[in-house]
Amino acid sequence: MAEFITFFFGAAVILAGAIGVVVARNAVHSALFLIQTLLGVAVIFVVQEAHFLAAVQIVVYAGAIVILFLFVIMLLGVDKSEDLGVEPIAGQKPLAVVLGASLLATAITFVLVATDGATGVGSADPERQLDSGITDIERIGRVLFTEYAVAFQLTAALLTIGVIGAVVLTRSLSTADQLDDLEPASMDLPSLAPEGANDEHHVDTVEEDAS
Amino acid sequence: MILAELALTPPYYLVLSALMFAIGATGLLIRRNPLVMFMCVELMLNGVNISFVAFGADLNDVGGQISVFFVLVVAAVEVVVGLALVVAINRRRADATADDVSLLRG
Numbered sequence: 001m002a003e004f005i006t007f008f009f010g011a012a013v014i015l016a017g018a019i020g021v022v023v024a025r026n027a028v029h030s031a032l033f034l035i036q037t038l039l040g041v042a043v044i045f046v047v048q049e050a051h052f053l054a055a056v057q058i059v060v061y062a063g064a065i066v067i068l069f070l071f072v073i074m075l076l077g078v079d080k081s082e083d084l085g086v087e088p089i090a091g092q093k094p095l096a097v098v099l100g101a102s103l104l105a106t107a108i109t110f111v112l113v114a115t116d117g118a119t120g121v122g123s124a125d126p127e128r129q130l131d132s133g134i135t136d137i138e139r140i141g142r143v144l145f146t147e148y149a150v151a152f153q154l155t156a157a158l159l160t161i162g163v164i165g166a167v168v169l170t171r172s173l174s175t176a177d178q179l180d181d182l183e184p185a186s187m188d189l190p191s192l193a194p195e196g197a198n199d200e201h202h203v204d205t206v207e208e209d210a211s
Numbered sequence: 212m213i214l215a216e217l218a219l220t221p222p223y224y225l226v227l228s229a230l231m232f233a234i235g236a237t238g239l240l241i242r243r244n245p246l247v248m249f250m251c252v253e254l255m256l257n258g259v260n261i262s263f264v265a266f267g268a269d270l271n272d273v274g275g276q277i278s279v280f281f282v283l284v285v286a287a288v289e290v291v292v293g294l295a296l297v298v299a300i301n302r303r304r305a306d307a308t309a310d311d312v313s314l315l316r317g
Contacts, residue, residue: 003219007219007223014227014231015227015230015234018230018231018234018235018238018254021234021238021247021250021251022234022237022241022242022251027244027246027247030246030247030250031250034250034253034254037254038257041260041261044224044264045264048224048264048268049268050264050267050276050279053260053264053276053279056280056283057283060287061253061257061283061286064287065253065286065287068290068291068294069246069249069250069290069294072246072294072298076297076298076301092240092241093241095240096237096240097237097241099236099237099240100233100234100236100237101233101237103229103232103233103236104229104230104232104233107225107229107232107233108226108229111222111225111229112222118269121270122270122271122272123273127273128272128274129272129273130267130268130271130272130273140273140276140277140280143273143277144277144280148277155281155284158284158285159284159287159288161288162287162288162291162292165295166294166295167295169292169295169296169298169299170295170298
């Protein structure tokens with residue numbers, strides 16, 4: 001009974017937030033509605049006794065991803081209101097709503113028609129079973145670091161590639177050119193040259209730059 | 212007592228998941244601001260996460276929760292690379308909407 005109430009409370013929070021993300025004119029408001037939705041999803045995870053995922057959901061999504069969104073919105077100064085009335089393709093919005101509604105209708109039809117529950121069987125391994133008595137985080141830790149160890153290692157590679165990609169993409173070309181230009185001169189900086197041995201050469205370089 | 216007989220079966224979670232996914236997909240098609248489009252993708256990913264956990268609970272298997280863990284990692288990387296692209300595009304032309312960058316050209 002209690003979990004029923006919690007579920008519907010969480011579902012209401014999620015759906016209100018999700019609709020808010022889509023219809024809010026201001027990107028900052030969309031981001032705040034997204035936080036509301038993600039917190040609602042964390043509540044749903046708690047109802048399903050996935051406590052570790054609920055904590056990760058709040059820390060990673062609300063704490064990191066949405067903050068990154070807000071940071072980029074503020075950085076670019078695109079926090080102006082968007083005119084939702086503009087339609088680059090005639091009738092795009094009604095078509096989008098029809099498509100979304102049919103997607104929803106299809107999914108719900110499948111859920112309601114299939115009364116047998118999920119196909120497939122759960123693992124017979126007690127370490128993987130949810131009712132085996134050990135805590136949630138311990139179970140995930142054991143399975144993640146044994147059975148899924150290779151996939152876990154690959155996520156490390158994926159994260160590294162993602163960070164490198166972000167740095168490469170956001171490195172502005174003009175700054176890179178400036179750095180290339182500066183490189184020969186910076187070699188001659190007095191602080192880098194031992195005991196000012198290149199002082200004379202350094203002065204020459206500065207004069208060349210000035211002319 | 213009708214209320215006492217109510218139990219949270221997987222269909223409740225799956226319908227909620229379908230609603231979230233459909234709202235996210237609709238938003239992705241409606242909005243033109245690339246940042247809000249990314250947020251709608253996050254909505255869709257979270258909708259799927261709910262059904263992963265529901266199926267895992269139904270089968271009494273931790274695999275569903277492990278899948279959500281990996282989806283979280285991929286979502287984080289996707290946001291980092293996606294926002295880097297948005298920053299790079301905005302440096303070239305401010306106020307770019309998704310329609311302005313439909314050609315893969317600088």
